[in-house]
Each structure stands twice: as structure tokens, then as C-alpha cells.
Amino acid sequence: MFALIVRRLALGLITIGLVSVIIFLGVEALPGDACTAVLERDAVGEALEKCRETMGLNTPALTRYGAWIGGALHGDFGLSANGQERISDLVGFRVRNSLLLAAGALSVGIPLALCLGTLAALRRDTWVDILFSTGAILAMTIPEFVAATLLILIFAIWLGWVPAIVLTPADAQPLEFFPEFILAAVVLTMLMVAHIMRMVRSSMIDAMASDYVQMATLKGVPYWRIVFRHALPNALLPAINVIALTVAWLLGGVVVVEVVFNYPGLGRLLVDAISGRDLPVVQAITMIVAATYVGVNLFADILSLALNPRLRSHQMRVR
Amino acid sequence: MANPPLIDIRKLCIGFSGRGGTILPVLHDVDLAVCRGESLGIVGESGSGKSTLALAAMGYLKHGLEKIDGEVIYDGVDMFARSPKELQRIRGGKLGLIPQNSGQSLTPTLRIGQQIDEVLHLHCTLPKALHEARAIDLLTQVRLPDPRAILRRYPHELSGGQQQRVAIAMALAGEPDALLLDEPTTGLDVTTQAHILDLLRELAVTRKMAMVYVSHDLGVIARVCDRVLVLYAGETVLIGPAAEVLRDPAHPYARALLASIPRLCDQQLPRALNGRPPSPGSHHHGCAFAQRCALATETCRTERPPMTAGAGSQSTRCLYPDRVSEIDIRGGGGAVPMVCPADSPPALTLKDVTIRYQRPSLLARLRHRALNPATVEGISLTLRHGESLGMVGESGSGKSTILKAIAGLLAPAEGQILLDDNTLLGTTVERRRPDQLRRLQIVFQNPDASLNPRQSVAEILSQPLRLYFGLRGEALQDRMVALLDAVRLGASYLDRRPGQLSGGEKQRVAVARAFAADPRIVLCDEITSALDVSVQAAVLELLNDLKRVHGTAFIFVSHNLAIVRVLSDRVAVLYQGRLCEIGPTAAVYSQPSHPYTEVLLSAVLEPDPDHAPRLLTEDRAELSPPERGCPFQRRCPVKAGAICETDAPPWQETGNGHAIRCHLPLTALQNRICG
Structure with a gap:
């Protein structure tokens, strides 16, 4: 088991390494560089040369990659192109804000999704199931900017219960975001619940139709005990990976929602950096998002190994 | 009471x-x-x-x-x-x-x-x-x-x-x-x-x-x-003491069912029960079994028989309890098995085939770590043209693994597989020529899993015909109908999908698909074990016919010793991926025999109240074969001694191609163990 985790971890690190190379090469391949972006029309002749020298852009690509990745390992992504700010300072608060938003959505969303999915499965083909399933389809099909705009219209403009958008600066205390970020969190929760709920519902239906649930019934096990002890643990296994994908998507910065609500998270920073052609910042954010995806999926893999005895001993045998 | x-x-x-x-x-x-x-x-x-x-x-x-x-x-x-x-x-x-x-x-x-x-x-x-x-x-x-x-x-x-x-x-x-x-x-x-x-x-x-x-x-x-109740299409048709029901059942269905069971001592194939039961819930007015009954009269088709007293203390749902004895209940009343001449040339040769599922990791190879014993080891066999070779053994004996290797689905680690006795076959399907692939066909255990549920029978059959023979249009159609006729399904089945067929019909389609390629060798992997006994008898009959008409060679893998017996010219007994005994069927099923063969034969259950299986060894799941010595050493009831744990047993010939792999002398194997 331990060796298995170590191996998965090593594979994850290799993946992140490959991603860093791809990101670096991708940015390299773009026409222009940080200097042309900053100097804009003045990016000719001596000014350009000088700028490149100060930013270290005329050294070989390999050296620059080494310096970049070395810094990134220490949490130092260098300086941003236009503002001459430290990227780590710039990104730090944004990461925290995105985490804050994700935590809000996840802490409500995951338990809600599990409950709704289980309930829909147990009341399959009744009005409960139809209501929940239709709701999920709706939440998944309406684009998030439409849903966000509608929510703003209803709750912020018509009812006036919550502020429409976030005006708090990025480096404010977490609690200061409080009433403002609710609508953004609600939009994310809706989407997330829809995905996870559908997965839980279908695997729960399979589990309830299985031979072992029939056997448990004929062993005289009470209904709710069957649901929680025999069916649910088995039904959750396939759901874990869907949950992981959703979590990664949330942590990686949800660009559209952050932009609509003007929320100072990683996603909006990415949009700003792209429109300002701030390539070092783009590089840094992409790297963070990639690492988050790898990390969360790794965690989900290990979690499902830990929860699924069949998978666990199979893996052991293969090894 | x-x-x-x-x-x-x-x-x-x-x-x-x-x-x-x-x-x-x-x-x-x-x-x-x-x-x-x-x-x-x-x-x-x-x-x-x-x-x-x-x-x-x-x-x-x-x-x-x-x-x-x-x-x-x-x-x-x-x-x-x-x-x-x-x-x-x-x-x-x-x-x-x-x-x-x-x-x-x-x-x-x-x-x-x-x-x-x-x-x-x-x-x-x-x-x-x-x-x-x-x-x-x-x-x-x-x-x-x-x-x-x-x-x-x-x-x-x-x-x-x-x-x-x-x-x-x-x-x-x-x-x-x-x-x-x-x-x-x-x-x-x-x-x-x-x-x-x-x-x-x-x-x-x-x-x-x-x-x-x-x-x-x-x-x-x-x-x-103690007592038996026979259910047919949701109705009780017979109820009575077990001994009476098994010796002289008072209902035609029970009699036909008994006759369709192959038994160890049978020289002939069991008799198949034709037709199939009415589908659940379909309405019938008369006796549910009337369509398949040899005694049925017009009254049977219109009048539902009541439960009446039959022979002994049985009660039966039959209008003619006095006439039921006309139906023979002995097994082996069917066709005579086709025997292959002993001098026919080899169609397939296996030389020292060894198969491993475990692939040594790079690290293990660098450290020269010893491998676990191979799943299948040292299998040498010859299958002659037109011969059927039975392969028996418990689950985990490597029977299906060997078939997969022959079919090219699994590359052997060592050894050779030759067509006839001279053409080396590639280790996997990709390395074999189309005509080699055509000559070797396989039928799997579970037709539900091996037939594509989205294809009609026509699509399933036309694939090999197009691929190997380039048949189109009318020629294709004629050939497909001929194939369906050969497996006793009519042209009307062409448009059906597997979901619309019964288990026996599906397995017949699978057999027809294998025969569409006009193979010389057909590998059958437990093809009757998912079927009802009555259907099983029909499939056995079909294989026997195909063997007679086409001269096809079969390798027939099964854990049912009675089935292997009626269908095989020769039998190979496997334990833990190693051959224990091989020889002509009659020789393997009689003395002398390997202790493991003896264990298998004794455990067989027969539909006879006087017959009790004998348990010669404890039943234990062995996950991997022992590293040295005889594969059967851990369960053998008559172990010769320490030599069984250290040395691989020698092959002992008894003549006529019958060989036993055991340390004990043939004279010791001559007597039935414990009895």
C-alpha cells in the first residue's frame, strides 16, 4: 500500500514536470515576449535590447527554464511583466480567495449532492426523482454566466438580499468577502451538485439492485441500515472521481463566474494577465492550476484505493 | 403427518x-x-x-x-x-x-x-x-x-x-x-x-x-x-419421493429431463429434449408440456391436466400416468459418438508451452529474483485431424488459459504452438496469417458476452464469411442459411438479435459463427456449462454431427466429466496448469489412473439415489502451484512420500498413448483408492 502511494506520487510529480515544460514551450512559441508586451510600440532597437537584458530574456531557453522552475519550487515565480510586482505576492491572495470560494461551495455542495443523489435513487421514478433529476439537467445545461446573471437579477436587484458583485479588494481579510461572495458560491454549488448528484444517483440505483442488497434484505437487515451500510459505501466509489474532478475545477479558478461577479480570485487574475499580455503571470497561474489538478486527482485515487478493498488487493497483486 | x-x-x-x-x-x-x-x-x-x-x-x-x-x-x-x-x-x-x-x-x-x-x-x-x-x-x-x-x-x-x-x-x-x-x-x-x-x-x-x-x-x-417437486413453466408437474422420482418418474417431462443428462458410464450421447418451454406468462390452455411431449394427444393441447396419482406415491400433472413408462429415462439413448481413426495426421501440436500471467518487473529482472511458478507449464500435446480432445480440471487448472494461448489471445512465455506439426504459429493473433486464423476458431463459455447484442444474427455470421471468403449478395445469404440449418436454426433467425434468442440458441449461433470460417480446429471453452441440461444435450448432439460431417478437430474444455467422456476421443487431465494424465478416453476413465483423476471421478454426482460421491481429498483453494515436485502434492490422498515435494513426477506409459504422471508405480495406481 505504502509503495503504491509512493509510486503514484512519483507519477504525479513527473506529470507536473511535463506540464511545466509544455507551458514554458507554449509561451516561448508565442510571437513576442514580456518585453514586447510592456514596451508595446517602443519595442524596437535599443530599448528592446535593454529591456531583454534587464529581464534576462536573451539567455538560452534552457537556462531561463531552469531559473523559472527553480524559483517556482520555492514559491517564487519571478516578477510580473507590466507592474514589476512579485508574482508570488500577486498570486498569493488570489489563490486564497479562490480557495475561499471553493471551500464555500464544497462544504455545502458535497453533502447536499450525496443526500439528493441517494434520495433520488431510493425514490426512483417517483416525483422526487423526476424533480431532482430535471433540476440537475437544468443546472448543467444553463451556461453559468446566464445562471449568474439571473441570480443577480433576482436576489440582488429585485429582492436586494445580497450585493450583486464583489467590490472588496483582493488582499482583504477573508470575512470581509462574506455577504458579497454568496451569489458566486451559489452558482458554483448548483453546477457541482448537479454533476455529483447524477453520478451518485446512478451508482446508488445499481447498488440497490445488486445481489448483495437483496441478500441483506433477506438476512433481515432493516432498510436504512442496508442503505447506509451495504449500498452507500459501494455507490460512493465511482462517485469519488467525479467529485475530484469537480473539486479540481473549483480550486483551479472558475474563470467565468469570477469575472461575472468581479471576484478577485485566480480565474480573474488569469483573464487580466492574458488581456495585459503578462506572460510570466499566465505561466505561473497555469502551473498552479495544473499542479492542483494533479494533486486532487492523486488524492482521489488514493482515497478510492483506501475505500475499495477489491481495487486495493488487485493493485497489490499486480505489483 | x-x-x-x-x-x-x-x-x-x-x-x-x-x-x-x-x-x-x-x-x-x-x-x-x-x-x-x-x-x-x-x-x-x-x-x-x-x-x-x-x-x-x-x-x-x-x-x-x-x-x-x-x-x-x-x-x-x-x-x-x-x-x-x-x-x-x-x-x-x-x-x-x-x-x-x-x-x-x-x-x-x-x-x-x-x-x-x-x-x-x-x-x-x-x-x-x-x-x-x-x-x-x-x-x-x-x-x-x-x-x-x-x-x-x-x-x-x-x-x-x-x-x-x-x-x-x-x-x-x-x-x-x-x-x-x-x-x-x-x-x-x-x-x-x-x-x-x-x-x-x-x-x-x-x-x-x-x-x-x-x-x-x-x-x-x-x-x-427426501422429496422432489418438478416445476415446468411455473406449474408443479410432478411431486414425489426423491428415490421414486429419480428411478421411475411419473411425468413425461421429468423422464425426458433424466434422459438428457449425460452420465459417466454412458457410451452414447444423451437424448436431447426438443423445443423449449413456453415463455413465462404466455397463455396456454392445455398441458404446458404438450408441445414437447412424445405422448401428447389432442386432449393434452386443450385440457389442463389435474394432479393425479402416479406410480408409487408420486402425484403427476399428466392425463396418461399409465403410459409414461413408454418414455425411456436412461441416459445415453442419443447418437453414437463419432470416433476419429487413430492414425490420422496431427492438426495441432503444442511443444512445452509455458504461460505466465505475471510479467517480471524491470527491478526484479535486474535483481535476478526468482519468478513465481508459471500458471501453465510444459504442456505438450498433439491434436489429430478430426479428433476431439477433452480437457478437464477444476477451476484454476489452466484449461482456459491454454485455449487462449492456442487461439493467440495470450502469448506463451515459452514453447511453440504448431499447425499440423510443421507450421509455427505466431504467438498472438496479430502475428498470424489470415488463413491460419481461419483454421482455428474458438467458441466461448458465455454466449451473452461473446455475441454483440447490437448485431443481428446475419451480421454476426456474415463477418467471417466476408472476411475469409469474400462472399457477397446471394452467395452470402445462401451460406448463412446453410450454416443456420447446420446448427438447426432456420433462416428466420437471420434478422434476430442475441437478446431475442434463448441461451441454447445463442450458443448455437456462436457455434455457427465459428463454423462460418470453415475451420479445421474448433476450441470450445465450457460451451455447455451455462445451459440447461436439456439444451446442453442438443448442443452436444450438434457438435457430434459437425465432427462427423466436417471432420473438424475439437478441443473441448469442461469441468463436467460426463460430457467430456461422451464427446472426446482422448482426454487430458490438468491440475494447476500441469498435465497429470493423458490418453484415450476409455483408458483415462478406467484404471490405472492418476490420483487426481480419481478424485475428480469420485466426486461426480449422478442422478441416482443410490450413488454417493466419495470425497478423497479435502477441498482447498490453491492460489499458485508448488515451486517444485508434483503439482498435486498438497492435496494428494496417496502421496508417495518426500519425493513428491522435490522431484517432478515421471511420465509412465501404459500403452495405447495413455500416460500418467506420478511417482507411484502403475500397479499402485491400478487399484481404486479407498475402495
């Missing part, structure tokens, strides 16, 4: 709602009564409603089914009238169930200990502190080795036989008065089956339980039951 019956089912009708709201019956007017200490066997083909009946006895109906009429009285009260609380108390407690497939009936995420503990918690008055001791005691009762370790295992970490024992232990945990068994040994090896039945018989006697035993296998019923 001195005491009232414990389970008393009266006029039970169960059905499902079809399209248009009509109710289609699955069980029709079934009566049965079982007293304490009595065991009743329920026999029927798939779809006869036998499992529905067993579950109904617990007051449980599968999704979509509903009770239409009748009562299921357990201990004086109707199960369907009880409250959910009462049902929970009885189920798993006084009324236990042993399910058909324990592997799937145990919750995969819970340890065995937790699952047994749950029953104790629900149904047992013992204080919690004693539960573990009780669980260990139960597992010891079902003769599981090292019960303490088993409590901590998960279901998938046990073998099929062990899972079945755990299910029995779990049923016993509730200290049942009555036990319902739904095909508890179907799918287990002969030896394991014999052990489990032995255990159940003993438990029934010591605990004085009422048992209802559902099975399609009359051999199993003969072994464990």
Missing part, C-alpha cells in the same frame, strides 16, 4: 404486469409443504419459476413481480401478511437463505467478520462480547480453515467454495428452523460441490431443519433431498 408443515405454500400465483396491464403469471397454482427435518428439492429449467418460488417462501418478490393469489404460510402465518418488522425478524433468523451466487451476494466493502456479526447482532441473543467467538465457531462448523483470518478478509479474497461456505455460516448464524437454498452449488467445481452438499446433508440431520433446495441439477437433488 404428525407435525404441521413449517413452510406451507398454498395455491400460489405470482405474475408480472405485461404491456397493456395484463398480468402474466410466472408461477401458477403451486402447492408445497415442508416439515421440520424434511428436505424438498425443486427442479426446473431456467425460467420455470423455481427461484421465484424459493424467494416467495421468504415473502420476497423481485422487482416487478406481484403476488396474484395464494398464501405462503410460515409457522402458521402468511408471510405476505406480516409487517416489515416481523419479516426482518424472521428473514435471516428462523428462515435462512443460501443464495445462488455467494460471490455477488456478499457486500464487497464489508469484511466477512462484519457481515456475520451483523446477523448475530440482528438475530442472536448472545451478548456482544461473545459474537466473535460465535462467528469463529460458525466458520469452523462449515469447515473453513483458519476462521480467525477469514473474519478479517473481504469477500473477493476468498475462492468460490469458501464464499459459499461463508454464506452457509451466515445463514446458520440466525439458528434457522428452515433453510432455502437457491442453486447453492451451481458454478462450483465437482469436488467443491460434493463437499458442500456433504456439509449441508450433515447440517440438516444434526439441526433438524426444513430445507427447500432449488436446483436444475437432478444429481444434486438426488444427493440431498
Whole structure:
């Protein structure tokens, strides 16, 4: 088991390494560089040369990659192109804000999704199931900017219960975001619940139709005990990976929602950096998002190994 | 009857709602009564409603089914009238169930200990502190080795036989008065089956339980039951004492069923029962069996026969109980098996084939770590043109692995596979030429999994015909019809999809597909084990015909020794991926024989109340073959000594191509072990 985790971890690190190379090469391949972006029309002749020298852009690509990745390992992504700010300072608060938003959505969303999915499965083909399933389809099909705009219209403009958008600066205390970020969190929760709920519902239906649930019934096990002890643990296994994908998507910065609500998270920073052609910042954010995806999926893999005895001993045998 | 019956089912009708709201019956007017200490066997083909009946006895109906009429009285009260609380108390407690497939009936995420503990918690008055001791005691009762370790295992970490024992232990945990068994040994090896039945018989006697035993296998019923109820299309057609029903059944269906079972001593193929039972819920006015009955008259088709007294103390649903003896019940009344001439040239040669599933990792190779013993090792065989070679052994004996290697689905680690005896075949399918692929075809065990459910029979058959022979249009159509005729299905089957066919029909389509390539060699992997006995007989007959007409060579893998016997010219016995014995069928099935062959033959259950299988060795799951010496050393009842653990046994020839691989001298193998 331990060796298995170590191996998965090593594979994850290799993946992140490959991603860093791809990101670096991708940015390299773009026409222009940080200097042309900053100097804009003045990016000719001596000014350009000088700028490149100060930013270290005329050294070989390999050296620059080494310096970049070395810094990134220490949490130092260098300086941003236009503002001459430290990227780590710039990104730090944004990461925290995105985490804050994700935590809000996840802490409500995951338990809600599990409950709704289980309930829909147990009341399959009744009005409960139809209501929940239709709701999920709706939440998944309406684009998030439409849903966000509608929510703003209803709750912020018509009812006036919550502020429409976030005006708090990025480096404010977490609690200061409080009433403002609710609508953004609600939009994310809706989407997330829809995905996870559908997965839980279908695997729960399979589990309830299985031979072992029939056997448990004929062993005289009470209904709710069957649901929680025999069916649910088995039904959750396939759901874990869907949950992981959703979590990664949330942590990686949800660009559209952050932009609509003007929320100072990683996603909006990415949009700003792209429109300002701030390539070092783009590089840094992409790297963070990639690492988050790898990390969360790794965690989900290990979690499902830990929860699924069949998978666990199979893996052991293969090894 | 001195005491009232414990389970008393009266006029039970169960059905499902079809399209248009009509109710289609699955069980029709079934009566049965079982007293304490009595065991009743329920026999029927798939779809006869036998499992529905067993579950109904617990007051449980599968999704979509509903009770239409009748009562299921357990201990004086109707199960369907009880409250959910009462049902929970009885189920798993006084009324236990042993399910058909324990592997799937145990919750995969819970340890065995937790699952047994749950029953104790629900149904047992013992204080919690004693539960573990009780669980260990139960597992010891079902003769599981090292019960303490088993409590901590998960279901998938046990073998099929062990899972079945755990299910029995779990049923016993509730200290049942009555036990319902739904095909508890179907799918287990002969030896394991014999052990489990032995255990159940003993438990029934010591605990004085009422048992209802559902099975399609009359051999199993003969072994464990006092009385037998034969179910056909949801109706009781015959009920009577087991010995009488097995010796001289008073219903034509039961007689035909007996005749379709292959037996070890048979020289001829069993007789197939033609046609198929009416589909569940279809309406019929007369006798349900009339269409397939040799005695049927016009009256049979219009008038539903009542239960009447038959021979001995049986009651039968037949209008002519006096005439039933016209139907022969002896097995082996069918076709004479086709024999291949002994001098025909080789069609396939295996030289020292060794197969490993485990691939040595780079690290292990660098460190020169010793590999585990190979799954299959040193198999050398010759299959002659037109010959059928039977391969027998328990699960895990490597039979299917060898077939996969021959078919090119699995590359052997060492050794060669030659067509005839000169053309080296590529290790995998990609490395073989189309004409080599065409000459070797395989038919799999489960036609549900090997036929594409989205393709019609025509699409399935046309693929090999287009690929190998370039047939188009009318020629293609004619060839497909000819193939279907050869497997006794008409042209009308061309448009059907696998979902619309019965199990036997699907397997015939699979055979037709193999023959579409006009192969020289057909590999059959347990092709009848998923089928009902009556259908199985028809498939055996078909293979025999094909062998006669086309001169095709077969390798026939099965765990059913009786089937292998009637169909094979030669038989190879495998244990743990190593050959133990090989030779002409008659020689292998008589003396002298390898101790393992002896163990297998003794464990066979025959539909004969006087026949009892002998258990020569404990049944134990071996996960990997021993590193040295004889593969059978750990279970051999007549082990020669230390030499068995150190040296690989030599091949001893008895003449006529019969060879036994054992350290014991042939004279010692001459006598039947223990008897």
C-alpha cells in the first residue's frame, strides 16, 4: 500500500514536470515576449535590447527554464511583466480567495449532492426523482454566466438580499468577502451538485439492485441500515472521481463566474494577465492550476484505493 | 403427518404486469409443504419459476413481480401478511437463505467478520462480547480453515467454495428452523460441490431443519433431498419421493429431463429434449408440456391436466400416468459418438508451452529474483485431424488459459504452438496469417458476452464469411442459411438479435459463427456449462454431427466429466496448469489412473439415489502451484512420500498413448483408492 502511494506520487510529480515544460514551450512559441508586451510600440532597437537584458530574456531557453522552475519550487515565480510586482505576492491572495470560494461551495455542495443523489435513487421514478433529476439537467445545461446573471437579477436587484458583485479588494481579510461572495458560491454549488448528484444517483440505483442488497434484505437487515451500510459505501466509489474532478475545477479558478461577479480570485487574475499580455503571470497561474489538478486527482485515487478493498488487493497483486 | 408443515405454500400465483396491464403469471397454482427435518428439492429449467418460488417462501418478490393469489404460510402465518418488522425478524433468523451466487451476494466493502456479526447482532441473543467467538465457531462448523483470518478478509479474497461456505455460516448464524437454498452449488467445481452438499446433508440431520433446495441439477437433488417437486413453466408437474422420482418418474417431462443428462458410464450421447418451454406468462390452455411431449394427444393441447396419482406415491400433472413408462429415462439413448481413426495426421501440436500471467518487473529482472511458478507449464500435446480432445480440471487448472494461448489471445512465455506439426504459429493473433486464423476458431463459455447484442444474427455470421471468403449478395445469404440449418436454426433467425434468442440458441449461433470460417480446429471453452441440461444435450448432439460431417478437430474444455467422456476421443487431465494424465478416453476413465483423476471421478454426482460421491481429498483453494515436485502434492490422498515435494513426477506409459504422471508405480495406481 505504502509503495503504491509512493509510486503514484512519483507519477504525479513527473506529470507536473511535463506540464511545466509544455507551458514554458507554449509561451516561448508565442510571437513576442514580456518585453514586447510592456514596451508595446517602443519595442524596437535599443530599448528592446535593454529591456531583454534587464529581464534576462536573451539567455538560452534552457537556462531561463531552469531559473523559472527553480524559483517556482520555492514559491517564487519571478516578477510580473507590466507592474514589476512579485508574482508570488500577486498570486498569493488570489489563490486564497479562490480557495475561499471553493471551500464555500464544497462544504455545502458535497453533502447536499450525496443526500439528493441517494434520495433520488431510493425514490426512483417517483416525483422526487423526476424533480431532482430535471433540476440537475437544468443546472448543467444553463451556461453559468446566464445562471449568474439571473441570480443577480433576482436576489440582488429585485429582492436586494445580497450585493450583486464583489467590490472588496483582493488582499482583504477573508470575512470581509462574506455577504458579497454568496451569489458566486451559489452558482458554483448548483453546477457541482448537479454533476455529483447524477453520478451518485446512478451508482446508488445499481447498488440497490445488486445481489448483495437483496441478500441483506433477506438476512433481515432493516432498510436504512442496508442503505447506509451495504449500498452507500459501494455507490460512493465511482462517485469519488467525479467529485475530484469537480473539486479540481473549483480550486483551479472558475474563470467565468469570477469575472461575472468581479471576484478577485485566480480565474480573474488569469483573464487580466492574458488581456495585459503578462506572460510570466499566465505561466505561473497555469502551473498552479495544473499542479492542483494533479494533486486532487492523486488524492482521489488514493482515497478510492483506501475505500475499495477489491481495487486495493488487485493493485497489490499486480505489483 | 404428525407435525404441521413449517413452510406451507398454498395455491400460489405470482405474475408480472405485461404491456397493456395484463398480468402474466410466472408461477401458477403451486402447492408445497415442508416439515421440520424434511428436505424438498425443486427442479426446473431456467425460467420455470423455481427461484421465484424459493424467494416467495421468504415473502420476497423481485422487482416487478406481484403476488396474484395464494398464501405462503410460515409457522402458521402468511408471510405476505406480516409487517416489515416481523419479516426482518424472521428473514435471516428462523428462515435462512443460501443464495445462488455467494460471490455477488456478499457486500464487497464489508469484511466477512462484519457481515456475520451483523446477523448475530440482528438475530442472536448472545451478548456482544461473545459474537466473535460465535462467528469463529460458525466458520469452523462449515469447515473453513483458519476462521480467525477469514473474519478479517473481504469477500473477493476468498475462492468460490469458501464464499459459499461463508454464506452457509451466515445463514446458520440466525439458528434457522428452515433453510432455502437457491442453486447453492451451481458454478462450483465437482469436488467443491460434493463437499458442500456433504456439509449441508450433515447440517440438516444434526439441526433438524426444513430445507427447500432449488436446483436444475437432478444429481444434486438426488444427493440431498427426501422429496422432489418438478416445476415446468411455473406449474408443479410432478411431486414425489426423491428415490421414486429419480428411478421411475411419473411425468413425461421429468423422464425426458433424466434422459438428457449425460452420465459417466454412458457410451452414447444423451437424448436431447426438443423445443423449449413456453415463455413465462404466455397463455396456454392445455398441458404446458404438450408441445414437447412424445405422448401428447389432442386432449393434452386443450385440457389442463389435474394432479393425479402416479406410480408409487408420486402425484403427476399428466392425463396418461399409465403410459409414461413408454418414455425411456436412461441416459445415453442419443447418437453414437463419432470416433476419429487413430492414425490420422496431427492438426495441432503444442511443444512445452509455458504461460505466465505475471510479467517480471524491470527491478526484479535486474535483481535476478526468482519468478513465481508459471500458471501453465510444459504442456505438450498433439491434436489429430478430426479428433476431439477433452480437457478437464477444476477451476484454476489452466484449461482456459491454454485455449487462449492456442487461439493467440495470450502469448506463451515459452514453447511453440504448431499447425499440423510443421507450421509455427505466431504467438498472438496479430502475428498470424489470415488463413491460419481461419483454421482455428474458438467458441466461448458465455454466449451473452461473446455475441454483440447490437448485431443481428446475419451480421454476426456474415463477418467471417466476408472476411475469409469474400462472399457477397446471394452467395452470402445462401451460406448463412446453410450454416443456420447446420446448427438447426432456420433462416428466420437471420434478422434476430442475441437478446431475442434463448441461451441454447445463442450458443448455437456462436457455434455457427465459428463454423462460418470453415475451420479445421474448433476450441470450445465450457460451451455447455451455462445451459440447461436439456439444451446442453442438443448442443452436444450438434457438435457430434459437425465432427462427423466436417471432420473438424475439437478441443473441448469442461469441468463436467460426463460430457467430456461422451464427446472426446482422448482426454487430458490438468491440475494447476500441469498435465497429470493423458490418453484415450476409455483408458483415462478406467484404471490405472492418476490420483487426481480419481478424485475428480469420485466426486461426480449422478442422478441416482443410490450413488454417493466419495470425497478423497479435502477441498482447498490453491492460489499458485508448488515451486517444485508434483503439482498435486498438497492435496494428494496417496502421496508417495518426500519425493513428491522435490522431484517432478515421471511420465509412465501404459500403452495405447495413455500416460500418467506420478511417482507411484502403475500397479499402485491400478487399484481404486479407498475402495
